Amino acid sequence: MPKYKLSRSSYRHAQVKSNQQIVQLEHTGLLNISNTTNGFIDETSIDKNVLQLDDFDYSFLSSYVEKENTDANFVTSCDKNPKTPIWNDLSNGNELNFRTIHNKSLPLDLDPSKLADWAIENSITHAAINSLLSLLKPFHSNLPTDARTLLSTPRKLKLDIIEPGHYYHFGLNIAVTKLIQKYGKNLECIKICISIDGLPLSKSSSNQLYPILCNLYENPQVVETVGLYQGFDKPKNANLLLERFIGEAVSLTLNGFHCNGYIIPFKIVAFICDAPAKAFILFTKGHTGYNSCSKCHIEGTFINNRVCFPEVDNLRLRTDTDFREKVDDGHHVGTSLVETIPNFDMVNDIVLDPMHLIHLGVMRKLLILWIEGKPGSKLPSLKVKMISDHLLSLKHNIPIEFNRKPRSLSDIKRFKATEFRQILFYTGPLILKSVLSFDMYLNFLSLHAATTILSNSTLICELGDYADSLFKYFITTFGVLYGKDQISHNIHNLIHISKDAKQFGILEQFSAYPFENYLQRFKTLIRKGDKPLPQIIKRIMEQHSSQHTSTQLFEKFPVPKNPHFDGPLLNFEYLEQYKQINFNNFILKLSEADSCCCLHDKTVVLIKNFVKTAENLFIIGQKFEQIEDYYTEPCKSSILDIFLVSRIGALCSWNVNQIAFKCVKFPFGNKFVVFPLLHSATTK
Structure with a gap:
């Protein structure tokens, strides 16, 4: 064994480091300071910070050690420190070995499941986990050596080819099980809402996801993944995307959900999608075409190079039978597998999503018309600035429940749905009062009042029909103020959304907000640009294997x-x-x-x-x-x-x-x- 010596400065640094190690070990209880037969620690020398030499390892001092050509004053330096015999023995080749500390002195075994939960909750990479495990393994023999074992990461994945991309099916049964484990105790009937929507993965490419998501109707905020498609375009055939999901949905609806020896009735309550996704999975006309309304037989009128829907009275409503028999040929472009789900209404159970329809649709359209519209509807730049300044002045009055504070209308292209919602329900009636004309302000207030009614469970029962009247008034006066050509698919469907609210409850109960929030999580699961789908699948599988469950509802x-x-x-x-x-x-x-x-x-x-x-x-x-x-x-x-x-x-x-x-x-x-x-x- 080669002989090592320490320079003067390195020796002093090493001695400080050694004393720090002693204090740390003494305070954390890693060393057993009781009398032991093995003699690893001498009680009488603890107060003097003197360690015995039997089995200790000096490897932590290696960065301070120099070979052969070290300071000649090393021995003299050691002689001046009689209370540290450790250094004399080190010069004779003895070593400290902290790894052979008596077993009774080690902390209790670390629970691997808790370490796995910590890693998943904090999105720790596999490389970082492997590094941590290499440090912990000598002291915790029950820990695995690889992150994939700790997190139960699947080694191989079987992806289905759905042109022009790939699809992975987690399973509706598994998703429902996870929902119930977290929040669904004592359910007499399992009611599930389904959402399907596209998510761009990058601004620089067309790479996108098309997930099938579900949540509990009783607690919409909890979302799970049923299936996941990834490709550079949406699936060519929606039925291929839905096939495995529909098969499970039919089985669960007919046979019930098996849970802890009980069979619980199961029902798909609603599909919650924006207009393009709804047309895609139902094989119906897109929202810019004739006969595109999913709730009534309105054909539409072509004005100023666009299809609009100005009629509000005497509209013939669609029925489930009409849809299945394809009474309106102009509405259908094919047959959807969704029709095979038992006890499912193809009209009433395909809801109008308030987030896309009202907040990103109608409210955004109003603001765009005021800022960039035609003469007569466009506001002077001075008034637009007044609105922006007033919005900014309200920042400190926005409660903690809001994720976003008001910002200037100059950023309207980057506004999120919650910001349009905030203007509609809260700040709008205040900031627009002195800026809009009386007729324009009253038109806005009719939208504000109607949506407020539909956001309160008590008011829906008492004033639901009045909200219907307010929506009709809004659409009629909207056509007068801004032009009939501006009465788009979203504006028209305000007539029908109050019926959905009467059936499903307040607007928040059947909105896409929980699904939209969950969608953004997929991007955080991607750690490198290559092969995003397997990465997302593995992260979700790791989360499924976690033992952690939320107790916030209890x-x-x-x-x-x-x-x-x-x-x-x-x-x-x-x-x-x-x-x-x-x-x-x-x-x-x-x-x-x-x-x-x-x-x-x-x-x-x-x-x-x-x-x-x-x-x-x-x-x-x-x-x-x-x-x-x-x-x-x-x-x-x-x-x-x-x-x-x-x-x-x-x-x-x-x-x-x-x-x-x-x-x-x-x-x-x-x-x-x-x-x-x-x-x-x-x-x-």
């Missing part, structure tokens, strides 16, 4: 968060103060944007503190003494829980059970306009 709400001691307090005994309370579907905080709520008696409160007593949670705040309608046409805004409030009152307290919903509050002169945060309603 948490008991409301939950207080972030304790503080700043007050204000009223004259009753309290135990704790909090800055935040989490409810099932919204959060209230003491911040400016998140501190407004409405009670069941329509009292609007500005929250100043959250207090917990021995038995209950309370809010301490100030109510607005004056509440009035923000607008009175086309209906009173108070019917929709939209108020103009002012005159703040004295501090009072209310039990949190009195909270009906969270409010979005915007300044309006010396008053405030408050809107209900949709889908934040609590139960009495």
Whole structure:
């Protein structure tokens, strides 16, 4: 064994490193400091930071070691440190070996499944996992040596050829099983919604995905993958794409879903697709053609080089029988396998997606007409700037539930669906009031009011027919203001969407938002440009093998968060103060944007503190003494829980059970306009 010596500076650095190792080992409990028969550590020398020499390894000092031609003062340097005999023995060739520490001193075995869950949740690459495993394996013999074993990564994949690309079928049965394992306990009937849509993988090529996705009707936010197509164009034949999925859907519908020894009834409730995808899988005319409406027999009119649909009255509705018998030859271009699904209505169960129809369709079209439209509908650039400036001024009033803050209309080409939705439901009635003409503003408010009604389960029952009337008014006046040639497929289908809401519930219940959010995850699963489909499949299979399940739906709400001691307090005994309370579907905080709520008696409160007593949670705040309608046409805004409030009152307290919903509050002169945060309603 060659003789090693340390230079003076390297020796000092090494000694510091050694002492740090000792302290670290002492604090983490890696070393057994009790009396041992093997004599690895001498208790009497611990306080002096002196290690015995029996079985230790100096390999961690290798970067400081020089051969033969080292500093001649090395021995002298060691002599000046009598409390470190370790160095004298090192010069004689002895070694420290941390890897042979007594087994009783090692930490408990690391659970491989927990390590796998951590790797999957944090998107750790296989190379990084392999590097970590090589470090952990000497101390945890139960760990595998390869990431593919740890994550149960499939070695081989069988891809189906569907021209002009490839398809992999995960399975409807497997997808439903994963949904139920996560969130679907105690279901009397498994109701599934299906979505099919295209996703470009790159801006520089036509490479794209066409996934088949599903979610639980009772909990739309949870999505799983049934099948996945990838190619440089969409599949040439939709039936080939759907074949294996339809086969499983038919079997499950007829025989039920087998779960823990029970057979649970199964039903495909709806297909949720945008207009092009819907026409693709149903083999019907595209949305720009004649006879393209999936809900009625309207033919369409050709005006200014485009097909439009200006009629709103006396429309003959399609039926399931009409569709299957192809009564309207002009509507069909083929026969879809979807027709073979039992107990499925080919008209009523193919829903109109609010995200694509209303937010990306109608609301976006209105803004484009105001910014870039023809004379008469186009706004002056000064007014467009006023809208943008007003939007930007509301940034600090947007609650935490919104992922995006308002931005300038100069970025409208890059707006996402949620931004158009935010303008339609919340900021639009405020920022457009002083900018649009009365007729244009009233036309917009009719769309705003109708969609607000369809976003509230109580209002759908009470005012569903009125929402129908508002949509017809919107379409009629839209044609007068902007031209009949602008009444496109999306504008026309507003007539039919209220019927879908009456059947399926609020707009959010059957929108494509959960699927659209899930689609974006596919891109994050690709780690290199080559062979994207196998990469995505393997990442999904790894997620399926994970033992981790979410428990967020089983948490008991409301939950207080972030304790503080700043007050204000009223004259009753309290135990704790909090800055935040989490409810099932919204959060209230003491911040400016998140501190407004409405009670069941329509009292609007500005929250100043959250207090917990021995038995209950309370809010301490100030109510607005004056509440009035923000607008009175086309209906009173108070019917929709939209108020103009002012005159703040004295501090009072209310039990949190009195909270009906969270409010979005915007300044309006010396008053405030408050809107209900949709889908934040609590139960009495």
